[in-house]
Amino acid sequence: MSQPASTHSVDSQRGDIDFAPPILEADRTPLLKLENISKVFGGVRALREVKFDVMPGEVLCLAGENGCGKSTIIKIISGVYTPEPGAVMQMDGESIEGLDPARARDLGIQVIWQDLALFPEMTVAENIAFEQNLGPRPRVVNYGKMKEAARRILERLGVSIDLNRSVRSLPIAQRQIVAIARALVRDARLVFMDEPTASLSHAETEALLKIVRRLSADGIAVVFVSHRLAEVLNVCTRVTVLRDGQYVGTFPTEGMTQTRLTELMTGRTFDYEVRSTDLSAAPVVFEVQGLSRRREYRDVSFKVRKGEILGLTGRLGAGRTEVALSLFGMTRPAAGSMRIEGKALSPRSNRDAIRAGIAYVSEDRLQLGLVQQQSIGDNTVSTVLNDLLDSTQLISSRKRNALIHDWIQQLAVKIGKPDDAVSTLSGGNQQRIVLAKWLATNPKFLILDSPTVGVDVGARAGIFAIIHKLAAGGMAILLISDEIPEVYFNSDRILHMRDGRIVTEYVPGKTTMEQIERDVHA
Template sequence: MNPSASTAPRSSERGHASDVPAVVDTDHAEGTALLKLENISKLFGGVKALQAVKFDVMPGEVLCLAGENGCGKSTLIKVISGVYQPEPDAAMLMDGQSIEGLDPAKARDLGIQVIWQDLALFPEMTVAENIAFEQNLGPRPRLVNYSLMKIAAHRILERLGVDIALNRSVRSLSIAQRQVVAIARALVADARLVFMDEPTASLSHAETEALLKIVRRLSADGIAVVFVSHRLAEVLDVCTRVTVLRDGRYVGTFPTAGMTQTRLTELMTGRTFDYAVRTTDLSAAPVVLRIDNLSRRGEYDSVSLDVKRGEIVGVTGRLGAGRTELALSLFGMTRPDAGTIALDGKPLALRSNRDAIRAGIAYVSEDRLQLGLVQQQSIGDNTVAAVLDGLLDATHLIAPRKRDDLIRGWIERLAIKIGKPDDAVSTLSGGNQQRVVLAKWLATNPKLLILDSPTVGVDVGARAGIFAIIHKLAEQGMAILLISDEIPEVYFNADRVLHMRNGQIVAHYAPGATTIDQIERDVHA
């Protein structure tokens, strides 16, 4: 197995920033850049979010802007889109002409559009209304011409090669369809440069391929796309160059031809990582979870598997394979129609998630923002949300000292980087938010931990930290079921890998005894 092909570094890491050789630009684009920036700096209260950054993108180019969370990517995009003003001495040129006094309106007039991760769509409005929204903006109120709106929306969707009913509400669309609507809205506004912030974070493999096809179509039409993604395989597949930022500084711009995910990870983090499959001897370990012929009509059928003490079992497969549906039944959220579940040899009849928690099962959902955390509540409140009963004193009120000790203990154990426990959890990076989710469930002292896509929206450096925690939990004897559609994640972090398709387990793999390429061929066949 060639480690350079991997997208999921093992959590053990060696080296420091100083171990990675100094880097310089290795690729210079030919011709006049569509957008060129020099000496871009941005300070917030004396903190340097950006320091002497340079950036350029060519007409029709698909460029990746890469770096860990907090490296300055979003700040740079906000400078380019006119939300932030750079420090003096910055130079910004569009088509070789200097840009002065850039604000959001002027950026839109220049053809600069940003599609943020939250998409900023209106869920109750129709597809056509969302796509043609900006056409109805102006200094004076005016009547909306719905016929022209639908014509414009239809023309753009046809240009993208996509068929979505114009009268459907955006709320009824899948995430992938909403991405298309956001792209179409940018094109209606005559976009020449489109920034896409984590466009595939919540998409399946098939949906991602469809989106990348649209990105290539935009490029062929001469529209430049700047792609921001933590999924490095996509970056190297769709982009021609990658610009790397680290700690607010410019690291370099490199051609993706010949670039490996390992090397790109090193450039982004300033660290090197070890890539190796797990080699844990679990032959004598007792079985913690055993399910036999578990079925739920329309979701999964005759699923049998076991997870031993200290074992990480990976489950992968394409969208609709039934992985999340199986996890929900194991957590008591849905009831199977047939089959049995046993924990530590004792049969379980789970009527709710409370039954599962009492039995010793914890579940980290794939949707951290909606199901894993209450974004408006504090870090502390989220951490103790699943164990409030255990914090009550003799008066049946929460004991403040017991609560604070528990919060402090998990923040320290999982090395969660926070300001104060009373800060809203929404103030944290994706990686630290995911650690809070883990803390919440680990506080229940589970025997079985189910992790459903635990690194969605988490950068590569933070992923390594999360998997280091997962490995440590397994070493301490916890049984772990790891669900992910990113095959390298299960390949390098699981003791065994199960392939699920159409609701059934169709193959078993032992990492090391098979190649990652073979698993990927089987899954995507």
């Protein structure tokens, strides 16, 4: 989703917007039915009297911002957590009590978490069918039987993956398929998918949604959790919305819009406006001419002016990230030139790029953007340690703490303590810390590569508010995203990249978003 021009409050408790819950057929028994589900952690109420049901073969969306209780309810259903007394949980109309993970799996309940929980050094076949070899006593592994079971499941999904490849060597889209296949080995009847498309391209997402529809056609119910609202409305028949640990309602997706669903999730009304501003007279901050790198991109040329947000979009493999890595000195182009504020630039490393005034927010926040085990504070100052040295060449606690406090305040990061691990933060707040660590370098040119991956819709608005403020202060920004609404509502100009080349330039407002989507996905 994109940055709203303004917000207006609606009912903060129930989000009373004109939608009526669907009427279920009276003669159909829900596969899963929950009522009065509450959960308290150390005096903090994470869930309050939540209810919802899932029909056999249904694809249901469980929607809500980070921290609304989605993960908690999934862990209750999968037997990880026990709900508070008074909860009602039924499977096929029969009460289920004393649920634990083993019994949940026996009932056919499977969860595919965002991190997939696969064994990277093991093969595809071993990851899919390893549970066949579990038991109270050690026994010899029957690899032939394991491969046959894995092959059958993949055929059922309509995909082909080399069973002997290690999972580590697979792209993320194929790892998702391996995780789904593993769930089906246990005769899954209800599969929860937690942000399954967060790291996938548009094409990969379409392939995954095709598999979800295939599961539904086979009578397997799927509960889909995603921040990408367009795909939610595309694949799901109903959506259950949670907000602040409370049940807002269950609504049919037919007739639902992304804007209305956002309102239900956040309790706010978002008004979207095109940002596009004519900055043709502003000084050029960053310029590339004829940039090429074998098998990655060729003849790439563009300018980014002071205070401008230049959008760069295209399908997976278009070369967007590859160009960004060269701009940041991570790879070297074979031809072409770069200039920053009129001065020639040829960075041999990211250190050269940083010294020149370039900052890069990677699309892979978990692996490249942050050190998850380290503290919020350490991540924030990691790019400017030399600036924190005192006369003894040791890091000054006073300078360090002042810098951390300043950026947490400026970017409104919601934290417990600066010494807490950065992994304790929500996706939106983690992304603010990534921004903080690069803004601390005082860059002239900021590259944002898919800055809202895995970030919920409300947090996205906050991140784009920060980006707009940076542009208003004169920073030149390159915004890379495969989500067309994201670049359309947040860029002054948009470049479309295909097969390693810039093929079209658009100005939001003068070109419709639908036209750009047609061109990109043609």
